[in-house]
């Protein structure tokens with residue numbers, strides 16, 4: 326049997342493993358944590374640090390191809406693997422996505438063909454850099470250049486003084502200040518590209534965030550015009566082509582109140598906003614990733630049903646405050662959720678529920694978007710989540 330390897334043991338690795346196993350592949354996971362979502366389902370678990378060269382060499386020897394499920398694996402590890410087996414995406418692509426400045430510079434370089442630019446921004450590497458920040462970048466968002474996700478490592482600032490204190494709180498790490506843009510809504514575009522350069526683009530997804538974390542993805546997006554969808558999809562295809570990327574990649578865009586499109590960031594892997602494809606498209610994003618790695622023809626991206634994806638955070642395990650002031654935990658009533666037509670529940674097997682932690686998601690598919698949205702609203706009521 327043929328083995329495929331994945332760096333990282335989170336839910337993305339788990340769902341990748343499950344999709345690839347359904348196609349007959351054996352899955353090896355390299356992950357330093359013992360009881361992680363992906364290791365629970367993997368055929369083999371290399372319990373090692375991401376830069377452990379002995380484990381990396383063994384993984385490369387076993388596997389016909391290796392991918393990564395999180396973007397912060399070191400490019401050195403990916404390059405080390407690539408000397409020994411087929412690796413997708415390449416270290417150089419992942420490096421760009423790990424660094425907001427490299428990413429924004431790359432998007433800007435792509436813009437003559439992609440027709441989209443990142444938000445106006447300035448690098449902040451020292452307190453002195455703040456003196457040269459132009460007025461028109463405020464109000465803005467200060468973001469760490471590396472390692473931020475789910476809105477972590479960000480601060481919203483309106484004045485230079487607020488910027489100075491927010492930068493001081495970042496404890497000297499490299500940052501970028503982005504102008505706060507007047508968003509109408511947010512979208513993401515999932516693309517897959519094969520080694521032969523053939524690329525496919527999924528239907529555009531409209532995303533709603535709560536507290537910096539993805540809350541729902543709706544496809545087709547109620548706000549998205551055909552023209553906006555085409556511009557974003559063309560931009561995404563142009564960017565993956567210019568990157569020479571192989572595998573599944575997701576690009577986030579802002580749609581501004583004047584209808585213009587701004588490119589925010591990219592994830593060099595399947596993405597939370599692409600989970601809807603598992604239940605609503607002919608080829609789900611994880612099966613697509615397996616195809617790209619195995620160098621098979623890419624699968625059909627056609628969406629067969631309108632879909633709404635709802636993220637399930639650990640918060641729904643908590644029953645509010647008890648008399649002692651500590652939280653009472655209980656498993657949500659999945660049997661009620663599963664009674665809703667067109668509900669597909671995906672739980673990630675995480676040992677412990679914590680507030681803000683992604684525990685699973687539910688995708689609702691229905692003959693019409695309105696029906697899918699209505700089922701999602703019912704699920705929110707059942708789970709005690711404030712309805713949108």
Ligand code: ATP
Nearest residue numbers: 444466473474475476477503504505506508534590
């Ligand atoms: P992710 O979990 O998607 O990787 P992240 O921590 O990398 O998130 P961003 O996607 O850059 O952070 O920003 C999080 C959210 O903050 C965006 O989805 C958007 O709602 C808002 N945001 C970020 N940058 C801007 C901006 N320049 N103007 C207005 N809103 C913004």
Ligand code: MG
Nearest residue numbers: 473474475590
């Ligand atoms: Mg991000």
Ligand code: MG
Nearest residue numbers: 475577589590
């Ligand atoms: Mg983002």
